[in-house]
Amino acid sequence: MLRMEHVKKIYRTDYIETYALSDFSLYVEEGDFLAVMGPSGAGKSTFLNIAGLLDGFDEGCYYLDERDVTGLSDAESAAIRNQKIGFIFQSFNLIPDLSVFDNVDVPLRYRGFNRADRKRRIESALETVGLAGRARHHPSQLSGGQQQRVAIARAIAGSPRLILADEPTGNLDTAMARAIMDLLEKINNQGTTIIMVTHDHELARRARRQIHVLDGRMVDVSGGNVRPLLKPEPTPDAPAADAPSDNGERTSRSA
Amino acid sequence: MLGFYVHMAVKSLRATPLISLVTVFAIGIGVTVSTTIISVENILTRDPFPAKSDKLFNVRMDSWDPDSQFFDVAPGEPPKQITYRDMVGIMESDIPRHQTGVGTGLSFVFPENDLVRPYRAAVQLVHAGFFPLTQAPFRYGQGWNQAADRNRDPVCVLSQEANEKLFGGEDSVGRQLRIGKRNFSVIGVLDHFNPTPKYYDTINDVFGDTCEILVPFDFIKEDDTGLSISGNTDNWGPRVPRDDTAKFLAATEMCWIQFWVELDSGKRRAYHDYLDAYAAGQRELGRFPRENNNRVTPLLNWLAQRNDSAEQTRAMAWISVMFLLICALNITGLLLGKFLSRSGLVGVHRALGASKRSIFAQHLLECWLLGIAGGLAGLVASGALLRFINAAVPSSIFHDQVFSVEPSMFWLALGLSLIASLVAGVYPAWRACQIAPAVQLKLQ
Ligand SMILES: Nc1ncnc2c1ncn2[C@@H]1O[C@H](COP(=O)(O)OP(=O)(O)O)[C@@H](O)[C@H]1O
Ligand SMILES: [Mg+2]
Secondary structure (H helix, E strand, C coil): CEEEEEEEEECCCCCCCCEEECCCCCCCCCCCEEEEEEEEEEEHHHHHHHCCCEEEECCEEEECCCCCCCCCCCHHHHHHHHHHHHEEECCCCCCCCCHHHHHHHHHHHHCCCCHHHHHHHHHHHHHCCHHHHHHEEEEEEEHHHHHHHHHHHHCCCCCCCEEEECCCCCCCCHHHHHHHHHHHCCCCCCCCEEECCCCCCCHHHHCCCEEEEEECEEEEEEEEECCCCCCCCCCCCCCHHHHCCCCCCCCCCCC | CHHHHHHHHHHHHCCCCCHHHHHHHHHHEEEEEEEEHHHHHHHHCCCCCCCCCCCEEEEECCCCCCCCCCCCCCCCCCCCEEEEEEEEEHHEEEECCCCEEEEEEEEEEEECCCCCCCEEEEEEEEEECCHHHHHHCEEEEECCCCHHHHHHHEEEECCCHHHHHHHHHCCCCEEEEECCEEEEEEEEEECCCCCCHHHHHCCCCCCCCCCCCEEEEHHHHHHHHCCCCECCCECCCCCCCCCCCCCCHCCCEECCEEEECCCCCHHHHHHHHHHHHHHHHHHHCCCCCCCCCCCEEEHHHHHHHHHHHHHHHHHHHHHHHHHHHHHHHHHHHHHHHHHHHHHHHHHHHHHCCHHHHHHHHHHHHHHHHHHHHHHHHHHHHHHHHHHHHHCCCCCCCCCCCCCCCCCHHHHHHHHHHHHHHHHHHHHHHHHHHHHHHHHHHHHH
């Protein structure tokens, strides 16, 4: 589903270079539910942005659905985001001018579905998140938990293969957070791959797999069953002997 | 997709009502000023005789002094009027379908009716061809024919206004009118005939009324009519005594006559050649000291050359369009501020699958909607302003023109406002589409 190898991302401001990701590698299988943890500033959001084709990277390679997505045109990556990826953000990011119905409609419009198709999908998505009765409401008339459920409906309405969620429960209280997690589990059980950044260990444990990010690198992988982070096909610049551990974590050669 | 964009743009405009209002207002003012001035310009420069403007030609011949450039024309142009001698000479040609000199004489008019006191009047000197050439409409009677020109028949044509004044508006054909010491009999009375601009005489009061009285041209040579050459005249060459007008006209180089021909299509070249041949003949007689420089100028071109006020309004029209663009540029900052302050939304749209191009289109569309609203508001305001000008400005300033917003102004206003909103919106829309989605989503 998703494969990143030695991805490096540098933010350059006038005088400072920040290594947001340094040598980041990851393999995610179809249907997985990955919890990404790590301290603030570790590079989690950077990873999600790159995974979601919202941002580029400086080195390494990235395959999405076996397709090399480096160097795509703006329109191509917009189309991939639209068709394959659903985003959920910590601050919901609903469009305040538009009703719940219209918010869920936005990605479907960009997709070019016809009116009947869109209506069916919107209603079904709102049904899934339990907000069928709120279609005409505006975001400001909803609680935080409800807003996040609208955002989830918007993310799943186009039946994406991958959902990227950046601290989706960060702005919610525990009860609401659990409800959101229930929803994400349900979606994952229907086959959608989910990558979720979270600080909440309880929620993270409910994912199928957890990874930790520190200083732009993967440092530890835990989870129900051990899976290789990298597919076992060595790349020329990553001879197997270099790998210090069997879980595929890589340390920088200069370390 | 367009419906969706419009939907979102309207929502976005309503989310920032003040900015929307200010933008509509600014574009509206710009459009008001430009459409108003362009309306005025349109009316001042409109084709006064659409049925024939492509067939009527003003004729000029360069008989001027070799040592000085003629003034009041562009460099290299011949004098703007011709001499009496040359008028008589070129009227020998049978190429034009109709032809007429147009001159102005001044004399005293003695009405038949004792109740109207004698008064000084400008008398239009024309040839028989004037009437078919201008298609001046007659209420009573008709114009005179070429025989009357040759025989100097004492006939005259009155304008409707003169007939009103002199004969109470009755059918005055056959009645008498004294000009100087000569009696003229009325042969025709015009209906209201007041082409604006007065194309056949653009040199003497181009926006004025038709002369009250028209008489056969050659009566200028009969001194007992009291007619003296009036209007704009330019002279050079040897001084000729003026006491006998007929002798004066036969000898002078004074340019004072506008000459018009109606040519069938395809005859212009031949007529021009005729003029050149005529000038060459005169050169052999010692006149026309310069190279051939004769002009057969289509009516509309001639008007464009002579019509100063039209030129001024045209300049003002351009200035007003600049003003509109400056209004638009001033809004740029406002729109830029709005778009950048809502950059988080751009990030969301990008994440949901909008390409840069789509973001650009959405924002430009938003500007266009504002522009259209401003354009329509400006059109309405312009109509009100023109009505105000009609009511409040002394009619003499605009030569009795009635201004109104013509239908074509709708498209002009729409076009101008679209251009203005483009000018105002392209940069902000471009900046909006350059917003990096990742940065924006993190900052939320
Ligand atoms: N647009 C940016 N410009 C400069 N530095 C950035 C930018 N975005 C992130 N960073 C830096 O990159 C590092 C990783 O950031 P981020 O991925 O947001 O971390 P996390 O989401 O794990 O808290 C941090 O040091 C952060 O300051
Ligand atoms: Mg983050």
